[in-house]
Amino acid sequence: MPSPPFPPPDSAVLRVIVHNAVESVHSGEASIEExxxxxxxxxxxxxxxxxxxxxxxxxxxxKLPKPGPSS
Known part of the structure; x- marks a missing residue:
């Protein structure tokens, strides 16, 4: 199973992202590369x-510092 920063293959958000990419190509809004x-x-x-x-x-x-609460 993938681990962050990769979403799981069954992620609803990932499905939306892929769907939007396919639709943008079909509509001519974006090239395949874009x-x-x-x-x-x-x-x-x-x-x-x-x-x-x-x-x-x-x-x-x-080992980068994580952002902490603002003081």
């Missing part, structure tokens, strides 16, 4: 959000 790039960026972003929600204390994203 649609793939758009879907990849948004899929990665959604996976990142899911990873933060599921494991807020994890540091699998490296």
């Amino acid at each position: 649609a793939i790039l758009h879907a990849a960026v948004h899929g990665w972003y959604e996976g990142h959000i899911q990873g933060e929600d599921e494991c807020p204390g994890c540091d699998f994203r490296g």
Whole structure:
């Protein structure tokens, strides 16, 4: 099973992202390359959000400092 920053294959959000990419190509709004790039960026972003929600204390994203509460 994929782990963040990759959304799971059965994700409803991922289905919407892929559907929108396909529709944008069919309508002529985007080229195939543009649609793939758009879907990849948004899929990665959604996976990142899911990873933060599921494991807020994890540091699998490296040793960069995590943003803390504002003082």
